[in-house]
Amino acid sequence: MSExxxxxxxxxxxxxxxxxxxxxxxxxxxxxxxxxxxxxKLCADTGKEYEPAFLLDAFEExxxxxxxxxxxxxxxxxxxxxxxxxxxxxxxxxxxxxxxxSSVADAAILLIDAHEGLRExxxxxxxxxxxxxxxxxxxxxxxxxxxxxxEDSFRKIREECDSFLRELGIRVxxxxxxxxxxxxxxxxxxxxxxxxxxxxxxxxxxxxPLPASIVDTPLRFPVQDVYKFDNRRIIAGRIxxxxxxxxxxxxxxxxxxxxxxxxxxxxxxxxxxxxRAGESIGITLTEQVFIQxxxxxxxxxxxVPISSRLEATIFWMGKTRAPIGAKLKIKLLTQELxxxxxxxxxxxxxxTLKRTGFDRKFVDCNEVALVTLKTxxxxxxxxxxxxxxxxxxxLVLNGQxxxxxxxSAPLRRDSDREEAASKNKFLQESSFRSLLKATSxxxxxxxSTILLVKLFTKSTKAALEIGSLxxxxxxxxxxxxxxxxxxxxxxxxxxxxxxxxxxxxxxxxKSTISEELCNEIRRAGHRVEHLDGDAVRExxxxxxxxxxxxxxxxxxxxxxxxxxxxxxxxxxxxxxxPYAESRDFVRKLCDSFVEVxxxxxxxxxxxxxxxxxxxxxxxxxxxxxxxxxxxxxxxVRAELTIDASQKSVTDCVNEVKNYLSAKDSNLFRGKI
Amino acid sequence: MSQHLxxxxxxxxxxxxxxxxxxxxxxxxxxIGKDSTVMFWLVRKAFLGHCRIPLIHIDTTxxxxxxxxxRDRFVKELNIPIVIGKNEAALREGMNFERGxxxxxxxxxxxxxxxxxxxxxxxxxxxxxxxxxxxxxxKERYFSPRTKDFEWDFKEQPPELWxxxxxxxxxxxxxRVHPLLQWTEINIWEYVQRxxxxxxxxxxxxxxRRYRSLGCAPCTGSIESNASSVTEIIEELKRSKLSERAGRxxxxxxSHAMQKLRVKGYx
Numbered sequence: 001m002s003e004x005x006x007x008x009x010x011x012x013x014x015x016x017x018x019x020x021x022x023x024x025x026x027x028x029x030x031x032x033x034x035x036x037x038x039x040x041k042l043c044a045d046t047g048k049e050y051e052p053a054f055l056l057d058a059f060e061e062x063x064x065x066x067x068x069x070x071x072x073x074x075x076x077x078x079x080x081x082x083x084x085x086x087x088x089x090x091x092x093x094x095x096x097x098x099x100x101x102s103s104v105a106d107a108a109i110l111l112i113d114a115h116e117g118l119r120e121x122x123x124x125x126x127x128x129x130x131x132x133x134x135x136x137x138x139x140x141x142x143x144x145x146x147x148x149x150x151e152d153s154f155r156k157i158r159e160e161c162d163s164f165l166r167e168l169g170i171r172v173x174x175x176x177x178x179x180x181x182x183x184x185x186x187x188x189x190x191x192x193x194x195x196x197x198x199x200x201x202x203x204x205x206x207x208x209p210l211p212a213s214i215v216d217t218p219l220r221f222p223v224q225d226v227y228k229f230d231n232r233r234i235i236a237g238r239i240x241x242x243x244x245x246x247x248x249x250x251x252x253x254x255x256x257x258x259x260x261x262x263x264x265x266x267x268x269x270x271x272x273x274x275x276r277a278g279e280s281i282g283i284t285l286t287e288q289v290f291i292q293x294x295x296x297x298x299x300x301x302x303x304v305p306i307s308s309r310l311e312a313t314i315f316w317m318g319k320t321r322a323p324i325g326a327k328l329k330i331k332l333l334t335q336e337l338x339x340x341x342x343x344x345x346x347x348x349x350x351x352t353l354k355r356t357g358f359d360r361k362f363v364d365c366n367e368v369a370l371v372t373l374k375t376x377x378x379x380x381x382x383x384x385x386x387x388x389x390x391x392x393x394x395l396v397l398n399g400q401x402x403x404x405x406x407x408s409a410p411l412r413r414d415s416d417r418e419e420a421a422s423k424n425k426f427l428q429e430s431s432f433r434s435l436l437k438a439t440s441x442x443x444x445x446x447x448s449t450i451l452l453v454k455l456f457t458k459s460t461k462a463a464l465e466i467g468s469l470x471x472x473x474x475x476x477x478x479x480x481x482x483x484x485x486x487x488x489x490x491x492x493x494x495x496x497x498x499x500x501x502x503x504x505x506x507x508x509x510k511s512t513i514s515e516e517l518c519n520e521i522r523r524a525g526h527r528v529e530h531l532d533g534d535a536v537r538e539x540x541x542x543x544x545x546x547x548x549x550x551x552x553x554x555x556x557x558x559x560x561x562x563x564x565x566x567x568x569x570x571x572x573x574x575x576x577x578p579y580a581e582s583r584d585f586v587r588k589l590c591d592s593f594v595e596v597x598x599x600x601x602x603x604x605x606x607x608x609x610x611x612x613x614x615x616x617x618x619x620x621x622x623x624x625x626x627x628x629x630x631x632x633x634x635x636v637r638a639e640l641t642i643d644a645s646q647k648s649v650t651d652c653v654n655e656v657k658n659y660l661s662a663k664d665s666n667l668f669r670g671k672i
Numbered sequence: 673m674s675q676h677l678x679x680x681x682x683x684x685x686x687x688x689x690x691x692x693x694x695x696x697x698x699x700x701x702x703x704i705g706k707d708s709t710v711m712f713w714l715v716r717k718a719f720l721g722h723c724r725i726p727l728i729h730i731d732t733t734x735x736x737x738x739x740x741x742x743r744d745r746f747v748k749e750l751n752i753p754i755v756i757g758k759n760e761a762a763l764r765e766g767m768n769f770e771r772g773x774x775x776x777x778x779x780x781x782x783x784x785x786x787x788x789x790x791x792x793x794x795x796x797x798x799x800x801x802x803x804x805x806x807x808x809x810x811k812e813r814y815f816s817p818r819t820k821d822f823e824w825d826f827k828e829q830p831p832e833l834w835x836x837x838x839x840x841x842x843x844x845x846x847x848r849v850h851p852l853l854q855w856t857e858i859n860i861w862e863y864v865q866r867x868x869x870x871x872x873x874x875x876x877x878x879x880x881r882r883y884r885s886l887g888c889a890p891c892t893g894s895i896e897s898n899a900s901s902v903t904e905i906i907e908e909l910k911r912s913k914l915s916e917r918a919g920r921x922x923x924x925x926x927s928h929a930m931q932k933l934r935v936k937g938y939x
Contacts, residue, residue, distance in 0.1 A: 004676055004679075073803075073810075082676075096831045097831075099831055099833055100831045100832055100833055103833035103834055104833075224686070224689045224690065224693055225689055225692065225693045227719065227720070227724075229719070229720060229722055234720065236689055236718075237689075238682060238685075238686045265720050266717075266720070267716060267717050267719075267720040267721040268713075268716070268717065268721070268867060269717075278678075278679060278682055279678075279682055280681075280682040280683075280685035280686050280689070280717075280718070282720055293693055317831055331836045334693075389834075392834050393834075393836075394833065394834065394836040396838070396840065399838070399840035399841065399842075400830065400838065401830050401831055401832075401836065401838045404831075404833055404834070
């Protein structure tokens with residue numbers, strides 16, 4: 001009895017759940033023979049046909065032997081394992097109860113009536129099971145006795161289930177034809193179905209593969225609390241996955257600070273310098289970093305994605321709907337943040353698995369939906385596929401836990417960019433608006449001239465003549481006046497062309513920021529050229545990625561930039577340019593050089609991974625990839641450092657603009 | 673089995689720490705019995721030997737005298753804070769079990785607890801109840817809200833999944849926290865044995881009788897037993913057919929108390 005396996009049973013009302021459980025209890029020996037005899041006798045006396053389901057009542061009476069029984073749970077043991085059977089009720093309000101029970105299950109039994117086949121409620125349950133992370137199940141096909149144990153009916157249901165479950169991504173370990181009532185294929189294989197070669201239900205349960213060990217996954221140690229005992233700061237929490245030992249370098253997320261495990265604290269327990277998934281421990285750290293409830297500790301070489309946007313599949317259990325924009329709270333491990341649904345990508349019909357409701361503005365009770373969530377601050381998380389504990393969350397509305405969800409992916413920042421762009425539209429004037437403004441100004445001036453003349457001369461004719469004359473004269477005057485002043489050097493200042501060099505990890509946001517900056521400089525009336533790493537490499541595709549090749553590539557671009565600047569052209573360059581020596585070379589070459597270090601953390605860059613280069617690098621499909629398999633030497637004297645994960649593109653561009661304006665006030669003074 | 677105990681222990685510590693992080697005013701009910709003593713032990717595990725949560729003992733004045741002696745010794749030796757709750761008014765007025773067991777329990781236990789909660793404005797109370805004890809306890813959640821009048825709406829309980837417990841409540845709601853919910857009676861004794869936790873010796877057989885469950889002297893009966901050590905108790909429990917609370921009179925006092933769990937469907 002070393003392990004306890006939780007198994008959730010799902011099936012429609014009348015498909016024989018009680019009979020199956022009764023028979024399992026009877027044949028596993030969980031219920032005493034005298035009890036069974038008593039029930040059988042009672043049946044005989046009252047003229048009822050004996051049903052294993054009646055054993056459950058007897059079992060309830062026997063619960064006081066120390067066997068747990070609950071509205072939804074029943075414990076029993078075989079020779080090798082201890083089981084907790086969890087009922088998933090079939091009534092309308094199923095979601096809340098089913099989710100509470102099934103969220104702790106290791107495996108599931110899907111019970112189907114051989115006559116009825118896979119019905120809607122079972123389909124719904126299965127898709128929720130999948131959502132909760134149960135991806136292998138046993139399918140038990142009951143009431144085979146009513147079908148004369150025919151292989152055909154079994155086959156038919158198996159095919160029906162197969163296509164549905166395969167689409168869902170659930171693996172069926174065994175299809176087991178049984179008769180719970182007559183105890184066929186419950187604990188031993190009976191002779192009724194010689195065509196069936198698989199295991200009985202109990203044998204299958206005994207050989208259920210246990211969920212993959214969470215010790216081997218990367219460390220996630222969420223901080224529950226920080227205690228100060230005896231002048232020591234103890235970080236308390238439970239290891240949700242992976243392991244840690246004294247001396248390990250850890251990083252605190254989402255802040256990204258580094259620290260080291262000084263000790264592992266337990267009370268009244270054998271001292272052990274390692275702690276593993278599942279353990280509730282305390283640790284002390286060698287370096288005192290700012291740490292609080294909600295932070296997640298991971299091994300130093302492992303990056304926990306952080307994002308304030310996540311794509312998720314959620315199930316909504318609340319009686320009130322979850323509309324887009326409603327104030328929610330997300331609880332993921334010990335993190336708690338305000339959040340809102342910003343878009344709904346569809347509602348999943350859990351019985352057909354079809355996606356509908358693309359234009360929906362809310363998620364209704366008992367619905368499963370694909371949504372994008374936005375959190376008030378960046379949150380540390382994983383996709384559910386990678387690490388379960390940090391890839392699932394609950395949603396709280398008005399203090400009530402009303403939703404749960406799993407993270408499909410922390411979102412890349414592309415949508416941030418779109419949002420910034422849409423805001424920008426209102427800031428910049430279209431030429432049409434500009435023309436309208438100029439016209440209204442001229443018309444206003446004209447009208448006021450006419451009115452003034454009329455006021456002083458009392459002559460409408462004179463007023464109209466002077467008015468129309470004024471329009472023409474002003475235009476001619478303006479033309480000559482501009483040309484005249486162009487010839488006068490007095491007080492004339494020009495912006496000094498500069499090379500603005502963006503450096504940083506791949507996907508840090510260099511190209512986006514520099515492109516936008518380029519537009520700004522152009523709008524300010526200067527000549528400007530944008531040189532982008534990818535574009536240059538496209539022209540010279542044979543350029544390699546070794547240190548030497550990267551250096552000479554940068555040096556060539558630097559040379560070109562210096563020539564452009566000499567001829568009055570601003571240069572905005574965006575290159576990974578990982579090595580300090582080549583960047584310094586370019587700096588010396590150019591008269592005016594501004595280095596902008598885009599310091600977006602590796603984790604965020606990797607998350608964005610627009611061209612999936614990081615993924616390829618991680619799989620070793622490409623080598624010498626900066627940040628993964630090649631170093632990046634962060635600049636030590638960059639004029640400007642910008643973390644693009646913390647700001648919108650517009651803010652980043654404005655920061656560069658402000659710096660450049662401070663350096664040269666003529667740059668963004670604008671056209672006359 | 674020890675792996676299973678480790679899991680139970682880690683889960684209980686996790687719950688205790690969650691409760692401590694969530695509720696500024698948190699107390700734990702200590703009945704002097706084995707369960708709440710194990711809970712107290714787990715609190716010390718959670719706070720690495722310290723006891724950060726005050727004990728609350730509801731004294732009906734009818735407790736078995738040895739229990740009070742044990743309580744006072746235990747508290748003094750370990751130097752831990754304790755709040756003792758008594759429904760003085762009801763006692764003065766002469767409440768006792770002869771007026772009806774349920775009435776007596778309500779006045780001297782439930783109402784006394786209510787008074788303590790109000791007097792100390794506790795937001796949450798930890799209790800050492802277990803699912804396997806009796807029917808209504810089986811339906812409990814780890815974090816279970818109660819209204820000001822102690823009402824428990826078991827049909828509308830918050831979902832508990834992935835160890836996320838609902839903890840935001842208005843001020844007039846208090847939360848019962850149940851760190852031992854998943855433990856069984858045998859688990860408790862196995863843990864007492866493993867950790868060598870001091871328990872009151874009323875549990876060990878003397879002259880062929882011992883207490884399996886402790887309460888007030890008039891309403892608590894002992895059982896026939898020769899189990900005089902923890903090991904023997906575990907042996908005995910594995911063989912026993914009787915309910916743990918069979919010796920508790922109030923369970924039999926009313927048909928509702930004893931009523932079998934009625935479950936929709938089958939379980």
